[in-house]
Amino acid sequence: MKLDNVFKKTRLSSGRKGYISLSSARPEVPEGLLRKCNKCGSAIIAEDVKNDHYICPKCGGYFRVHAYRRIEMVTDAGTFEEWDTGLATPNPLEYKGYEEKLGALRAKTGLDEAVVTGKAQIDGMEVVIGVCDGRFLMASMGEVVGEKIARAVERASKERLPVILFACSGGARMQEGIISLMQMAKTSAALKRHSDAGLLYISVLTDPTTGGVTASFAMLGDVILAEPKALIGFAGPRVIEQTIGQKLPKGFQRSEFLLEHGFIDGIVERPQMKETLAQILMLHKQGNIEAEHSDDRDDADGNTGEARDQNEGFGKLSVNNQLASGWDRVQLSRMNDRPVGSDYIRELFTDFIEFHGDRYFADDKAVIGGIALFRGMPVTVIAQAKGTNTRENIERNFGMPSPDGYRKALRLMKQAEKFHRPVICFVDTPGAFCGLEAEERGQGEAIARNIYEMSGLRVPVLSVIIGEGGSGGALAMATADEVWMLENSIYSILSPEGFATILWKDSSKAKEAADVMRLTAEDLYRMGIVEEVLAEPSPYTIENLKEVTRVLESKLERFLSRYGKMSCDELTQRRYDRFRKL
């Protein structure tokens, strides 16, 4: 039965033709009650947006947040103390109408300039915070913005506090011309001094971060976070499109694009921003093993490291199965269900936070790196990452790092050095990725650079080979104070297949190769390449991972306490000697 237009409509009482309401209050949506989401276009109730971190309840898109609201959202209530208000904005170009424009903006927004700076607490930890406010000339950086940031950073350096800057800016302020350009140098220089003083700077990029701000303070964080889908770039997308005459791909210059290209450490959803900042601050608050151990450097047991070495070094061969052949071990080291790097991170550490990107080209998923706590002590953890299934393995390129992976590892190691954190590496790679792109971006250079820099790293470095230790790709994360191996892991100049190909021109002779290469933990231990060999249960899977990590954990603790006591010079000298004698 079709019911279209079959029913009679309401008959209005006689004389009423339409109507004029008696009350003057006609139904209407009052100003400000509803807003239109600029992302998905739907109407949303303004209060819902305010109550939910200024996120559209329909599409999850982010609205821009005013500076003071942002400070409220990420700091402890009532702890913010504002600094440097009321600085006069100059008009160096005597640009017509500039003062009037500023006056009008001040009246409208209640802000005195485009950035708010000051001191606050996050979970009780003191920080210096600066937040750009896009309502004020798109938070472009003129002299006052540069000055406020520089002053805040300088004061943070003096008070030895971490700095957090929330960037949101169109770039340099055109109206102030070359003076604006100089703010890029001023802020960057202040941050350089802050960093040289061994202090932390977290940069948070929000929509939009472009131009001279991207090309200065925004990109200089020890840790760079971004909000989802924020526009981040140097040249604006429209300018690029006009210049090159091409349409830009979807998602170009968004946070996700930057993450993929290695320029940010992570994307953090707004509701999690405060806890993420707190976690990073916490991981940097403790630390400084040098300072902690400086008192007992000439420690009571009176032994120098070397003396101890003779007593107990190279005395820890603990294997369950001495009969397995080289080839057996090769196969065991490649077993699909063997625990992988991420399993060890989860099992041995707490509060792990992963950081991404090499800051040059990409984020290599074959390497996982970040900071975590080991028994309360912050450490930098880096693992060559195989996957636990085929899909994950494809994503992680079967644990074969690209140059970007080594550069990410190095970046995190240099950061560990800055903050005096020990570095713990888990090695598990068939070898560095062998491919066109890898060569284009300098695979050899990346490996060399890692070996070179690691040899002089002024913090303790430990490498544990948990599976395959394939050639230079492994050494680039194993130029360490000590290298340990799991019983059925291998470490060699090349894969047995490669070895057979080069020497015998026949890759099918890999089995024979494995037996002559001396690539087992036992061989390497006897040759003095590794210091410890850890026994494995058989078969070794995630189920009994704890049997290994329990031993690893107590050995790790001993390693950290022993090497943590050494001076930086002693550490690097020993590391130098370790390889010098081979």
Added chain:
Amino acid sequence: MIKKVLIANRGEIAVRIIRACREMGIETVAVYSEADKEALHAKLADEAVCIGPASSSESYLSMDRIISATIITGADAIHPGFGFLSENSKFAELCEQCNITFIGPDSKVIAKLGNKQEARNTMVSAGVPVIPGSTEAIYDSRTGAQAAQEIGYPVIVKAALGGGGKGMRVANTPEEFEHSFQTAQKETQMAFGDNTMYIEHFVQRPRHIEFQILADKYGNVVHLGERDCSIQRNHQKMIEESPSAALSEELRKKMGEAAVKAAKAAGYQNAGTIEFLLEKNGNFYFMEMNTRIQVEHPVTEWVTGIDLIKEQIRIASGRKLPFTQEDIKLNGHAIECRINAENPAKGFRPSPGTITDMYLPGGKGIRVDSAIYSGYTIPPYYDSMVAKLIVWAKNRREAVQKMQSALGEVIIEGIDTNVDYQYEILNRPDYLSGDIDIEFIAENEEALREALQ
């Protein structure tokens, strides 16, 4: 007076409201989801606006879309029906902010009565009986036994963090208390990692008795008698009637007065329902107040002769109640059966689909409120209630007979319904005698299943 109403609902209640408006010369606007293009309410209204996809959260629950539809069509009031946004204080507040008349109580009153603790406190201070319970957290059985004595047996020991029946035990006598308390507390510790207990009078086999009230903007409140909604399955009402076989004239007066007191204490306006639990000994306790029109309102309409939807609109327009308590007389007996598209043989699984053929009963004392028609496809996204069959006769016995007769005439082809199940309920001796309580369905389940085969 309201001139144009937008009905923020669907199904038979939307149809019911459109009809009331039409009779009053008020224009109507229906809103519908993409799945309800062919729904009767959308066809019947003077105008219809599509407000989004099938999912309720994006259509019938989307406040901004409904508000926008109201403004665009120039309606000056919204009737929320029941379910969906009808008891959403935020929606009522939005209407207030937009100068749209929300046909229902004030948003603040909805919020207050929607909060269980606040509602209870309001009733306690107004002198409306609530289920007696311990006022403080209880951690040990000795203090508990004392509290139980004051409250009066039987009592139920509950986990303060409770839910899902975990950590709940009934103690009928002081002797049983120690054991019940210990067991409940142990369970609570296991389930919630906490041992905070709460003790409440256990209302044994109560009837669900609710009182309809109407309140205007001038402080006049009347009650329109009760509805007995004890026939429930999993807290879903199936059959409602008015008056209740369990209420004497005296008890009706007492409970009615309590209901009026409750409404006044809450500052209530418009139509509302106060739900009570009634014990066999005649004690009754406030459960909650529903701040909307209810599914079962037709039984009250029939025994009082008052059109509740029209009264709602008049009250919202600022009119005074045209009657006082003395004018309200309950005449005869009305019963309502909810007809659901569901299969009782398959665990009452919803049975959406196309109605291929249909015949509904009629005649003296029979009313059908429905939104179905031959060829209509019941979408799977919403409540399975598709029609209500209401009968009236001069006494309960005749009303039950009329209902049976009417149910026996219902033909709905193409989908499964609970019509036969309802028919069998009416056949149960306990139902016929009027000796019902909220355990009725649970107790008769087996017998009903057998009768259906």
